[in-house]
Amino acid sequence: MIKTYLQLLVGCATLFCLPAKAQSPDSSTALYVAVHAGSPLFWGDFSSTAEKLRLGYGGGLSLGYQLNKWMATELDVNFMKGRLDANKWQTTDLLDDNGVIRYTKGNFKASSVYSKTTVLQVGLRLPISVFRLFDADKKFNIAIAPHIYLNKFNPGIYAIETNKKVTDGAKVTTWSYSAGGDIGFSYKLAHGKAIFLQSALSWLSDDKFEGITTEPAWRDNLMLYTRIGIRFNLGKKKNGVAPTPIQSTVAVASPKKEEVVEVTNPSQPLVNQPNSIEKTQEKQKDTNPNELLSPIYFKLNKATIDETKHAEILNRMLQLANLYPQLPIVIEGWSDTSGPVAFNNSLAQQRAEALASYLIQQGVDQKRIQVVGKGSDKQLGRSAKARRAELIFIINP
CATH class of the missing domain: 3.30.1330.60 (OmpA-like domain)
Known part of the structure; x- marks a missing residue:
């Protein structure tokens, strides 16, 4: 259900934005770059919010082009790290060396290990400025943005007592993709700068992102990434x-x-x-x-x-x-x-x-x-x- 909803969100927003992309750029057209720091949360077979909240950390760089006063297109590159633990109902589950939860057989108890994962993301965002649909001069703005990313995960399974890696877990050999949307708040500063706060929810196509999987796989895998940063305008207005x-x-x-x-x-x-x-x-x-x-x-x-x-x-x-x-x-x-x-x-x-x-x-x-x-x-x-x-x-x- 969540997967279907997010995919519909991306599809509808993209179709909605096509007329804007076809327009000739107006006087608000500008190139910009943004840098940010953020914190990811993951939900899969293990979770960042199991018995204790485990905030991850990360950062990234964005290069964008303002098509008109309310629509932009943006290339994102992000790098993140996070920790996930077993949930309460998984304390008796067992994992094997390949990170597969088999419930009744395995080398590790779920309650005795945790998962670490790093992710490199490259993708596209399509920010739509809600306030600037009505007034381009507002300093404060709310924007919604459908997004789609390619993800490269590098997970590992660690022992809670020693904090040493015990296995690589489920191997991730290829890039996966994720889709979703975010909502952001920004405030324009002087001289072509703006600060922003964004929170993005993504559905992950790969159930091995934390090094753990189940047989059969049954869970939707989600990631919430909240970031704060600053944006700098690089281009000049054409007119x-x-x-x-x-x-x-x-x-x-x-x-x-x-x-x-x-x-x-x-x-x-x-x-x-x-x-x-x-x-x-x-x-x-x-x-x-x-x-x-x-x-x-x-x-x-x-x-x-x-x-x-x-x-x-x-x-x-x-x-x-x-x-x-x-x-x-x-x-x-x-x-x-x-x-x-x-x-x-x-x-x-x-x-x-x-x-x-x-x-x-x-x-x-x-x-x-x-x-x-x-x-x-x-x-x-x-x-x-x-x-x-x-x-x-x-x-x-």
Whole structure:
């Protein structure tokens, strides 16, 4: 029954995830790596929770790829060790040298020995972020993940009195497989890191994983692996610009009355529209270049520009920067008030640097640009409008 349930879980979750895998990766696509330490528990012919709880230990490494805001695929490599003891009802059972419980004949009493096993796991997880189905900016997340692993077990049978190996028990000569699912909790930290806690239940296909088997075999073999670790993002978002260090100074500018600037085909970069510049110059001789410059907005705790979303305003900024090459530029970065002051100040600086980096990459002279990290905007509080970067032309430098 447990085996059937876990296999159905893996199958249904995999089918559910196929549409997500077929999609083109969006702006949340990223490569990541994770390291963890954990503790396994085993249930088979012997058990990790027999007369006394025997916590195992282990660790591992994961390499993952975030397909979109709620779906990832992950390659796992784990190594674990555990101890299993006989249950109360097995104290009179007998084992032979091959680790077979024959009940009435054998060389060892089940109550006088215990089993040790090590396992190397290589497999695939498909984490599905429950909270991020609704809001990609949440720091706290719950994820469920079907998984399937290949397992290589190395068991042995030891005497309780001497702690010496008495036999290898039932030999495991090939890799076996396991299938199941896990539930995990994670919390995003700054700078592309997250801590996580996961608990995975797996059905084991090999009844010899602890060096013991029965004739006939009748028991479902299970493993529970609970792990805690940290995840690091390695890749950059595809539809964005990462900030680069820019020399920071403080400047003050007072924008004048707003007037309308006419922009020709804002979906294309300015450098490809020389005619539009000439037309704009004719109509803009006596106007203030700060008009119609909306801020660039950022996601929570992010400092990466979504170029697709802000294409129009980015092109307008480039047009005006080229139209008024004599004017210095100040870029101000802001954050909301939801985090610590030091973190918000750093994030505001990074947002200003991201916009400056974009302009420089498009040909704007770096010497014209001053970057100012303003920190938290207390007037706008925790609203999305507080998470922004603004470009200001200095009219009277």
